[in-house]
Amino acid sequence: MLKELKLPVLRNRQLPVLAGIILIMIVVLSFMSPNFFKIQNFNNILLKIGIFIIIASAANLIMITGNLDLSVGAVFAFSGILHAYMSKHGVPIAFSIGITCLLAMCWGLLNGVLVGKLKIVPVIATLGTLYIAEGIAFLIARADGGSNIMLGLPGNYTSFGRYMVFGKIPIIIVFVVIAFFLFLFIERKTSLGRFSYAVGANRSAAELSGVNVTKIIMILYVLCSLMAGFCGVLQSSRVGLAAPNVGRMLELYVLIVCVMGGTRMAGGSGTVIGVLLGAIIIGLLENGLNLLGVGHFAQEVGRGVVLIIAVMVQKNSRAVRS
């Protein structure tokens, strides 16, 4: 099966380009900062982009169908707050995680119905969900009596997010690996994945081929919200606090990661491998700029420049292909 998963990668000419960019960044940063090329630092980078990778893996499939999910950040924040609120008020942690994930899926269902069934433009539909979910997150925080929930969380609240597998691998990294292979599997081996590409490549042809387009879109939105919600729980548990504003701009990062990874915004092509590489580029960039102590505004300039260069280089590689 591994052989089968590998095959399509070789056909894709954008992925080597991305890998090349990453290699160059690693070499340059190694020379510029003595603290860069260390296991602990790579650990830090993965921790930072772990959330992006998990959510973007799911959002990527939505983008492959030619749709978008802008509500991930709000669902992320909502889930963190909800989990914290329930844990604080006596719900056992494991239950609270379960309930939160279920409710997170409801946001996806809402998105799915709006976009898939009622055919509302995804940008608007998911923006609506964004506002509702974020608003409710703020209301929960307010109902708890503050701007965020930190005081009174049970002692074992952080033990999930800070758990070390085998005593040394942070649990987020384990989930990143699981999510990566899960979505690689969905993409390559399931009809859900295959139909996602079909919907993005030609929605009308997919419908005329008997693909249940509405169902596919709904499943993907639910899956994406589940990932966002689970990450919200994970993040909140890792930091030891839940704030309703943590998800701001997350949707943009997710979008950037997908586009950097070579996914067409109009749908039809893209892969979770690209998402992983795109996220690594973002992670290396932010980490490098911080390690070098670059000031805030200069960082913004750098971020913009690298983003544009990365997408341009990729675009050229695509043009060469056809």
Next chain:
Amino acid sequence: MKKLVLVLLIVTLAAALPVFAGGGRERESERDYDFVFGKVPYTFEHAYHQSACRTLEEYAAREYNAKVIIIDGEANAEVTLAAIENLIAQGVDAMAMHTGDAGLSAAAVRLAHAANIPIVTTLIRPDIQTAPHIQPMETASSQYMGAEAARQWKAAHPDKPIRVAMLNFGGIPQIWEMRTGAFFDGVKSVDPNAQLVTMLNGYGSTVRSMEVTLDILQANPEVNIIFGANDEMALGALAACEQLGRGKMNDGVPVSEIIAGLDASSAALVKIFDPDSSFKLTHGAVRDVARAEADTMYGMVTGAIPVKEYFETQVLSQPIDFWNTSLAEAQRFLELNFFYTGSLAADVDAARSR
């Protein structure tokens, strides 16, 4: 299907509205107020501003029989200006604003004065000095914190040179004067050889600060004093330290680093009074700032304070730290400033059991 979704959305809205209304306090609806004041806080997302607004509302109602209209500035220049315009349009008798941008403050002052509405600014001095201003004396308290942190570190580790890292907000110059720079001055007053290793933007957010601190400690593992320019950022720094196996103290004796914050919110004090946590110092003033705002607005409306002259009211920003503040004092501070109803000792114990 469409109908079902519509019904669901409306139900959600109907459910959310009472929660929203209940989230505030019960309104005393039919009360005759003598004055209407306006207030634009920096952002409602910070515990500090929520408490400040609540204090202002209660104090103004009690002392001056005044109603306060609060419009969130959402940490955004356009939103803040729109809020000011909104208050002007509502014809308030006077208004108070707290923002991070000196130029924006000046613009707001001009707008208000053009409409003949008295205005008072807080914390960040406007570019033009033509209106009364409330100034929490953060500089002195920040210096004190820096000096105390340096003393504690020197006492515990005389051999390890002091290396400071800071998390600030992006692009507010006065923060250097009142918080970050003053803190470092305090450190240097104890140890002239102390070095400021790095200062990065923590966006005022716990999560972002945690990530940035992970990078800072990767690049500069020798850092042993970290100052976050608000409590949220200090808590993020603490979370990062904890994940790297640091962030600990040995019953108040520094081990790996000392963390300082600012605002003195309950979330911070719970950590500060935990003898095993390395977050140990903060300072803040909510009640007195809010009261000064109300007093100044009342003074301007009644003519006791000139509307278009600079007049600075200084308010003590009370330092609170593990070594010099008693638990009882801290408990009292929280009650007076943050509407705290719990027991700090109990909360600390609960947090320690983690």
Next chain:
Amino acid sequence: MEDAFIQVRDLVKEFPGVKALKGVSFDIRKGSIHCVVGENGAGKSTFIKILTGAYTKSSGMITLDGEVFEPKSIRDAMNRGISVLYQELNVVDDLTTEENLSLGQEKSTLGFIRKNENTQKVMETIWGMDQTIKLHMPVYSLSVAQKQVIEIAKAINSECSVLVMDEPTASLSEDEVRRLFINIKKLKSKGITIIFISHKLSEIFEIGDYVTVFRDGHMVGDREVRELRASCGSVPESCVELVRMMIGKVVQEEYVPSKVDYSKKVLEVRHLSNRRLSDISFDLYRGEILGFYGLVGAGKTEIGRVLFGIDPYDGEIWVNGDKQTKKGVRSALKNGVAMIPEERRSDGIFSMLSIRENIPMMNIKTVLSKGLISYPKERKVADRFIQKMSIAARDREQSVVFLSGGNQQKVVIAKCLNRESDIILMDEPTRGVDVGAKEEIHNIIRSLSKEGKSVIVFSSELPEVIHLCDRIVLMHEGRIGEIMENRKDIDSDHIMQVIAGGN
């Protein structure tokens, strides 16, 4: 012709691989209503696009009022006085009549839009045609005919000398058509030259002065309408004559009867009607190849769409003796009906995906093993069809977008065959396909019938239908004209009479 306003001489337009116009010459007189007819691909729309500046010609010459006319763009052609009334009307639904009139020609003073004095003039023209249209009415509240009036008025006021009307009657009621014709005659009396395109041939005899017939990129007939009618005797007879010109001499190809099992009715259609169809009834038997033939717009595609569950309908459809109650493509597929759509690019292929990924899309089960996609199975399925249908591709991983039209069509057919449906609808199965591929596709259809499947072919090519089908349903304007058995010596002249609306 001395009074020729537009002269077309040896006009040629080549696209990569295709010659759309192969040297066309004719004249259009000033102030006449000149009709242009021809089947799909005959070259008439290419001609219109060259005339209106959307395409540039490859060679040849057009003169307009004695001067050489080579428009660089649509705007350029408009400046020379050529306006087009497109089938898709060019009005903005959300604006009012007035705003639509001033669109694109706003004049402003200090940034404020001034009322256009021109608007008043256009409005007067509009009222000359239809008094019910008011300045402040939002355009979405108007009917198609009223929108047309607005467009015509705009064209007149831009001082056009030639107005091209592309199927203006396609979506009008009979009453509205009458009124349109009155307006067209008014325009004619003002000296405006009208180029009128329609698939409803009888209209030509009502309004046209001249008619030019296109076929396969050639001009095959250029007649005065009055004279044509006089020589044929009656309108239906003249229509048949036009159809003969449009279709040409039918090369009789060998018809080989299929082994139809007339005891097994697989599809029964009774009294099917909808917006475009009325009272359609027919049967389909096991192993039969049934052809639907008619001119463009006769309703062939519409029948296919109804049978495949895309469009709504009244009436009854029975598949294998079961009355169809559920609508939708998926239930049609479930009941064993599959379709190859007319528009290959927009409805058929997944151009970005590989051949391997395209083929199993209609029936993913054929490549699943234990619920998961099995690459060996997928490769096997792909290779089987590539070989069986001789799809010319580098390998099965090639993206379909890089294949030729014929090979793309084969992929679409393969995708459909992989569904293993008993009833297969094929809408224009060989359109835009080269001769070799066409013959191959015909052989595939025959082998399907040999396997006991039933095929319905919707085609606007008479030779194809005669070549392939066991029975032929002749369509005319949404109705069935006649259902005839195919014979070796079938009377193609009779077929033309039926589809032209004669008896």
